[in-house]
Amino acid sequence: MGAVVGEEVPLFDGGGEEYRAGRVALVRAVGVVFSESGRASQREAVVDWLRGLLGDPNERIRRYAMAALPKVGEREVVERALAGMARGVSGERERRHAGKALAKVAGRGALEVADVLPAGVAQKIKAGAAREAGGRVLMDVAMPAGVRIHLRGRRGLEGFVRSEVEGSRMLRGRMRVVGGGSGLVVLEAAGGFSLGDVFSLRCFGTLNLVLGEVAQDWEAVAGVIASERVWRMVRALTEGVPRYRLEFIGEGHRRGAVAAIAERVHALRPEMLNDARSAMWAVDLHPAGGRLSVELRPRLVPDPRFSYRLADVSAASHPPLAAAMALLAGRGESVWDPFCGSGVELVERARLGGVRRVYGSDLSREALRAAESNLDAAGVKGVLRCCDFREFPRIAGICDGGVDQIITNPPLGRRVPIPDLKEMIGDLFTLAAEVLRPGGVLVLANPVGSEWRGNPRLRRDVSQRVDFGGFDCRIERYSVRHSRRA
Ligand SMILES: C[S@@+](CC[C@H](N)C(=O)[O-])C[C@H]1O[C@@H](n2cnc3c(N)ncnc32)[C@H](O)[C@@H]1O
Incomplete structure (x- = not known):
């Protein structure tokens, strides 16, 4: 063991009960030091020492040793030691500590003792093992008729999402819009669609399968998640063991309620595992007029629709918003983004087809490198x-x-104040009137309002207020009049 540890550990080992109790922090320190450094032979010695402490008469020392062991490596030895501890101890509290430590190594040995552990810890261990085995959401499984989908996204983009659904050849006859709200479009399936089909739409933020609407009652929420109908759907849509993360939307962390619901779901449906880390599913609880809408959401990171975004800039556009702006522009053979940043608007427009020439300019070299790679x-x-x-x-x-x-999302002057913002947007309108062909269009996020009015060649035909992630801005479309002297 290291020099300090080499001196301190023998003192600790040879000390009396009181001395050892006063220096219990050494156990944690050893775990931390050897989680980051140390040769294999040193780690072995550390694991041996910590294993020895599992039999210490002092409960705190045993607990610290349990917590330190998973940090040090030597996974199989550690797992065996902790599993033996979990089986052997009589107290519930100590068993929980052993289980928590085991959940961090979570191999086959841990799984073997999972059932003697308290429910919450057992679930963690099973989830850890399942996580390691891997799994994913299957995007091409045929879904039955009657499924309800909430497409959620930025407020102000609902109309774009709706027109995408209605114009989609992929979804024609299989999916219809049946309602909506702020940042929400509700779809109902006539059958025969897959999640991948819905992901052909680009203007929504998240796809949520509606599981049910219930009172704010944890038993009722758990009942929906663990129901036979939901299990059949989740099973069919998952490769590997289904794991889900539970979230109260817009209410911050509600750890107590999340743990209570997850334990109840596990009791009713042990095959379905709650896992806060990299689960392939989220179960979102959305407020719905005093009740809760329980929604199952695939957690796809990165979003497969925007996987071309290999590089990013800090002011990059929200991709569904860029997709909406591209949609708003309509047909055209050539497109320019004067403030192209990482190029999201250009790619979104090119993907819609019909474009033969793509132009982008930006003052930042870093942004242009990002645009090039995207x-x-x-x-x-x-x-x-x-x-x-x-x-x-x-x-x-x-x-x-x-x-x-x-098509452009210019600097909006929010994060970095821009003193001549009005003048800059004014110049953009002037330039647009010169470079656009008659019948051409300018689509922009407009941070300043009415600078276009002085320009008789431009006619504003759309102005839509959109949530830009904490503040509102308008996306607007201007057409160039056909006569130059309009
Ligand atoms: C809001 S960002 C654009 C983000 C871009 N749509 C994306 O998704 O990455 C605005 C961009 O305008 C660029 N910019 C600012 N002033 C400029 C100017 N006078 N000429 C060209 N580009 C400029 C900035 O460097 C920044 O990359």
Whole structure:
């Protein structure tokens, strides 16, 4: 063991009861030191020492040794020692401590004793083993008719989601919009669809399968999650052992309630495991007029729809919002994003098809590197330049009616105040009127309001207030009038 430990441990071992009780922190310190450093032979010695402490007459020393053991490695030896401890001790409290430590190593040995442990800990151990074995949500399984889906997302994007559903060839005749609310579009399936089909839509934030609506009663919530109907659905949609994370939406951590519901679900349906870490499912509890809407959500990280986003910038657009802006632009053969950042709007527009020329400009080299790699990953070819947006049309040769569409999320002056924001957006309108073809469109997030009014070539035809993640902004569409002297 290390130098300090080499001196302290013999003193600890040879000390009297009181001396040892006063230096119990040494046990934790040894665990921490050897979790980060130490040769294999030293770790073995540490594990031996800690195992010896599992038989100490002092309960605190035993407890500290149990907590330190999983940190040090030597997984199989540690697991055997802790499993023996869990089986051997008589007190419930000590068994729980042994179980908690075991949950951190969670191999086959831990699973063998899981059933003698308190329910919450047993579930943790099973979840740990299942996590290690892997698993995922199956996106191509056919789902039955009657399933309800809540597509949730940013407030203000509901209309885009609805028109995506209604215009989707993939979902035609299989899914219809039956309701909605703020940031919510409710769908009902006529059958024969898969989760992957719904993920062909790009403007929603999360896909939630509605399991039921119940009173704020934990027994009722657990009853829904563990029901036969839900189990059949979860089973069919999961490869591996289904694990879920439980969350009260908009209410912060409610650890007591989460633990109570998870334990009850486990008692009713032991095959379904609560797991706060990297579970493939979330069960979200959304407030619904004094009741709770219980919703099952695949946790897909990264979101497969936006997997081209290999690189990011801090001011990057929320991808479903960029998708909505692309949708708003409609048809066109060429598109320019003057403030392209990591290129999300450009990729989203290119994915809709019909685009032959893609242009992007940004002042930041880092942003352009991100845009390059994202466009590349999405298979989109573009002309990208590091320059002020006012310079770009000349550089790219698109000065006079050279593009069909401008789609952009400019700096909004929120995180970094921009003194000449109004002037900058004014310049954008002036430039748009010059570079856009007659009939072309400018789609932007507009942080300043009415700067376009001085420009007779532009006509505003859409203005939609959208939640930009804590503040509202308008996304707007302007069309270029056909006559230059309008
Ligand atoms: C809101 S971000 C754009 C985010 C982008 N849509 C994305 O998803 O990554 C605004 C971008 O404008 C760029 N910018 C600021 N002033 C500029 C200017 N005068 N000319 C060109 N780009 C500028 C910033 O470097 C920043 O990357």
